[in-house]
Amino acid sequence: MLDRTFDPKTAEPRLYAQWEASGAFSPTDDPAATPFSMVIPPPNVTGALHIGHALNNTLQDVLIRFARMRGRAALWVPGSDHAGIATQMVVERQLAAEGNIGRRDMGRDAFVERVWSWKSASGRLIAEQLRRLGASCDWTRERFTLDDGLSRAVRQVFVKLYKEKLIYRDKRLVNWDPQLQTAISDLEVEQREIDGALWSLAYPLEDGSGEIVVATTRPETMLADTAVAVHPSDGRYAALVGRCVRLPIVGRPIPIIADAYADPEKGSGAVKITPAHDFNDFKVGQRHRLPIINILDAFARLNENAPAPFRGLDRFEARRRVVAQFDSLGLLRGVEPMRHFVPHGDRSGAVLEPYLTDQWWVDAKVLAGPAIAAVEDGRTVFVPRNWEKTYFEWMRNIEPWCISRQLWWGHRIPAWYGPDGLIFVAETAEGAAAAALEHYGRPEPLRQDDDVLDTWFSSALWPFSTLGWPERTADLKRFYPTDTLVTGFDIIFYWVARMMMMGLHLTGVPPFRRVVFNALVRDEGGTKMSKSKGNVLDPLEIVDAYGADALRFTLTAMSGQARDIKLSRQRIEGYRNFGTKLWNAARFCQMNGAISHADFDPGGAAGTVSRWIVGELQRSSATVTAALDACAFDEAAGELYRFVWNVFCDWYLELVKPILAGADAGAKAETRAMAAFVLETVLKLLHPVMPFLTEELWAKTAPVGQTRGCLLISASWPDLPSTWIDAAAAEEIGWLVALVTEVRQTRAELNLPPSARPRLDLIAPPDRVRAFAERHHDLIVSLARLGELGEVGAAPPGSVVLVAGQTTVGLAVAAHLDLAGETARLAREIATHDADIERTQRKLANQGFVAKAPAEVVEENRERLAGAMDAKARLEAARDRLSLLA
């Protein structure tokens, strides 16, 4: 016999091992099976599983298990991302903590080796955690963005795009992170609002005839100013255009130029131009061929281009000194505190500097075209749809993508430089050497580019590189393009857009047919979970406390939320209880010999309760199937919860108790088989969401002395015919449920003690209802806790009258009847009907409604009115009789 509860701690590892050993995680070889494939959003190797991963991977696992059970050749490719910056930071921090020498002292090769050894030691953590969650990915196909195959793919793509001039090298301003010592892309810039100040600085005219005032939040950059700009139509300064100011401190004369970039509304209307340290100024500088003076080094200290006293100073110290100098020169025209947004590196948190360097770029504009078209024409569909707008907006305004990073951990850029600086791009050093030999006519020493590629460059190839591209592997042919990508909307630009661009450019087809965006998980207060805030719910801790199924069901049930999920322990506990409920239902079935029979035909059942439940089951399974097909995970979970608890447990199992305890052997046998069938079907339907508990029950509820033919993970998905829905049985059981509920409500209102067994009489019932009552006599008596169930022509004195649907009954409660209370109860009931009658009557009296509303809606309201008036009349009759008693 089953224990009282499921024990996830011991069962989960055992079941997972069984699945993995069975080979169920790999797609079937059956050539007739239609492929269904997904690639995991590769977690960072540095990462530990957080609740966002848990959500994302639960949804993927639901989909892959669903597909597998439907007979698809289901493949879910797992893997992880080398996460350049993040990983390098982790290892550097570790070196520092251990008191080791730093990365630069260590040298590149030793450092990279150190990262690899860290990766092999710690990089398996997240894969283990995914297993604990129950993720059924194909571990035999696990990939890493820096493994040999993927590295080859990266190099080949780089070379191809370079040859197509879609990758190029260019010197321009980038977002420079002075702490990490690398360029980063626009996307990695985070605007943070900080307290700063706006300083007004006076620049004297060269001839001493006056001054021009400019305002800035970064006074130190004035050391690199090469112009002052005013708007061409700004009358205040028209006379000054073309003349020069002498830059204070520096002493350099710089021109006053006219450019529309200057906004007459802002500040003084004149703006300082620093081409080397401001993106907008850079463009102005290009228009006017201004010199570009870079005064910062890679650490954002002032370099040799700054006046001697400033050299070597940190930028913020330089700022203070520049301001002080202006002040002492009498040229500081004002300072006002200002809260403003300043760009920070999202990883380091350092204030970024626009910095002039040579970097590698991808011409994203060209690649974006086909990627936009694929979503426009529906070859790739976003779920929910509204993310398409965000995608289009970004893609249509896309800027060149800076792909080089001054890091050591990552794919080294396959470009080599000759002695004269000429670039040779090739997949290998030998290839580059050969090209150089051809060019120079003799061997020349080549130096490989020191930089590595942005991590997202390799991630962009993930859907096909993991399947073996550029080789034309069997997997690639069978599983590419993939079916569904499940990911967070926070990486729609970083990742989804770039996979679309690369996938289309390199393979000609979009890498997935559907992209499902899952919500963001937050804590109960709605703030993003983060370690620094200490509000992290550790998924593994939850799994330990409640089991993986409880966490999975919770996340699935809450996944419909538009943008974020607020998670609470209470909620998880509730769904753990749901699992226990099902467990105990199975326990009940087992105790009552409800065991499945292969030759049982559920559609041919004779008993009313059987015919009813099998129809409910059909409807429910169709709802769940449709919901999962549409990725409406929350709907699927909600329907399963409702059916299992509110239909199967609350009513069906209660309804069959008398049959199972009764003497009718035929009915008993049929009911046992039906209960087992419903349970078994529920296990299948619930398996994608709660795989562990259902798998355990599947094994434990096998026919006595037998084992199941296969694991539940490999069982086939229920496909029940709609002909199983029996309208007559549904009506009959619906009547019974309404009647029992009505009696229970009345008992509670009258404060009838549970021990009271009143008599219930049908009052002049129609033949059909009489037949229902006769058929379910014992059930009604037990469920409503009655003494007797009979029939009378009119309500006897001392009874209260109830109306359940079309049926009026008298409940004999004389001994407990509180006349005043009962009168009040009836009055309330009547008032409810009155309100309904009035509303419906008003509607039907409205000419417009009758004329314009669809006929069926009008008819529906007529019936509603008739029903309400009928019920009211019967309740009034009861009230009148009651007043006679008084």
Place this chain on the structure above:
RNA sequence: GGGCGGCUAGCUCAGUCGGUCAGAGCGCCUGGUUUACACCCAGGAGGUCGGGGGUUCGAGCCCCUCGCCGCCCACCA
């Protein structure tokens, strides 16, 4: 500045095509040794659907507008 969400019961949220849509779970209250389950059972209270206007026979639902809250993008000399 541009865009996207959200505002429905004490809390967290569903609500599809405008017509039993005023719902669920949790919490709360009342009652319960019902032989599967107290991780349970039965019952209950609680909402002017953010405000205002409009369209419609009919509006949480569509349109306009205002107000908060959150996020994304761009930018602020």
